[in-house]
Amino acid sequence: MSISIIGAGNVGMALGRAFTQRGEAVVFGVPEPARYAETVAALGVRARVTTTAEAAAASDVVILAVPYGALAAIAHGVPDWQGTILVDATNPLAPGLAGLSVGTTTSGAEELAKLARGARVVKAFNTTGAENMADTRYPGGAPFMPVCGDDAEARRRVMALATLIGFDAVDLGPLAAARYLEPFAMTWIHLAIKQGYGRKFAFGVLRRD
Numbered sequence: 569m570s571i572s573i574i575g576a577g578n579v580g581m582a583l584g585r586a587f588t589q590r591g592e593a594v595v596f597g598v599p600e601p602a603r604y605a606e607t608v609a610a611l612g613v614r615a616r617v618t619t620t621a622e623a624a625a626a627s628d629v630v631i632l633a634v635p636y637g638a639l640a641a642i643a644h645g646v647p648d649w650q651g652t653i654l655v656d657a658t659n660p661l662a663p664g665l666a667g668l669s670v671g672t673t674t675s676g677a678e679e680l681a682k683l684a685r686g687a688r689v690v691k692a693f694n695t696t697g698a699e700n701m702a703d704t705r706y707p708g709g710a711p712f713m714p715v716c717g718d719d720a721e722a723r724r725r726v727m728a729l730a731t732l733i734g735f736d737a738v739d740l741g742p743l744a745a746a747r748y749l750e751p752f753a754m755t756w757i758h759l760a761i762k763q764g765y766g767r768k769f770a771f772g773v774l775r776r777d
C-alpha cells in the first residue's frame with residue numbers, strides 16, 4: 569500500500585524521501601504534476617507524482633504537506649474520504665510568522681476534520697523542521713514526534729510511520745491535543761528563526777523509570 573503526500577515542497581519532499589528510502593511507495597499530489605516530474609523522479613521508482621485528486625484517492629494514508637490556506641479546497645475536493653487516514657502536517661501560520669491564526673479553543677486540525685467528511689484526521693509531522701523529517705539522526709537520541717487523533721487505529725498507523733523514519737513517536741490521544749501541538753510547532757519555529765538557533769536541532773523526551 570502506498571502513502572500519498574499532498575504537496576511536494578519542503579515537508580512533502582522530506583517525508584517522501586524518508587519513506588521511499590525505507591521501501592515505501594509514495595504518491596505525490598500537486599496542482600501541476602509536470603512541474604514536479606524531475607524532482608520526484610530523483611527519488612527513484614518508488615515515487616510518482618500526479619494530481620491532488622488522484623493522489624488523495626490512491627492510498628489509505630494521505631499526508632497534507634501544503635500551506636494551511638489550501639486545506640479547505642483539498643478537503644472539499646473529495647466528497648467522502650471514506651475512512652482515509654488524513655495526516656495534517658500543516659500549521660495555521662499568521663503572516664510573517666507572527667503566530668497562529670487559529671488556536672486555544674480549536675486547532676487547524678480540528679477545523680480540517682470538520683471539512684474532510686469521513687476522514688480519520690491525525691495531527692503529526694508539524695512540530696519540527698523539514699530537515700529533521702529528511703534525517704532524524706541526532707547524537708542524543710530520536711527526535712520527539714507527537715501524534716494525536718480521535719481514531720486509535722489511525723494514530724497507531726501514523727505513529728508506526730513516524731517510527732519507521734526514526735522519530736520517537738508519542739501518542740497524545742484525541743485530536744483536540746492539536747491545540748497544544750500547533751503552538752508547540754511555533755516554539756520550534758520561534759527558536760529556529762526568530763531566536764537565531766538555526767534549523768539543526770530537535771526536541772526530545774527524557775525518561776527515567
Ligand SMILES: NC(=O)c1ccc[n+]([C@@H]2O[C@H](COP(=O)([O-])OP(=O)(O)OC[C@H]3O[C@@H](n4cnc5c(N)ncnc54)[C@H](OP(=O)(O)O)[C@@H]3O)[C@@H](O)[C@H]2O)c1
Nearest residue numbers: 575576577578579598633634635636638658659694697698
Ligand atoms: N517547512 C517546514 O520545516 C515545516 C515543518 C513542519 C510543518 N510545516 C507545515 O507544512 C506545510 C508545508 O510546508 P512546506 O514548507 O513544505 O511548504 P512549501 O515548501 O511551500 O510546499 C508547499 C507544497 O504544497 C503545494 N500546494 C499548494 N497548494 C496546493 C493545493 N491546493 N493542492 C495541492 N498542493 C498544493 C505546493 O505546490 P506548488 O509548488 O504547485 O504551489 C508545494 O508543493 C505548511 O503548512 C507548513 O506550515 C512546515
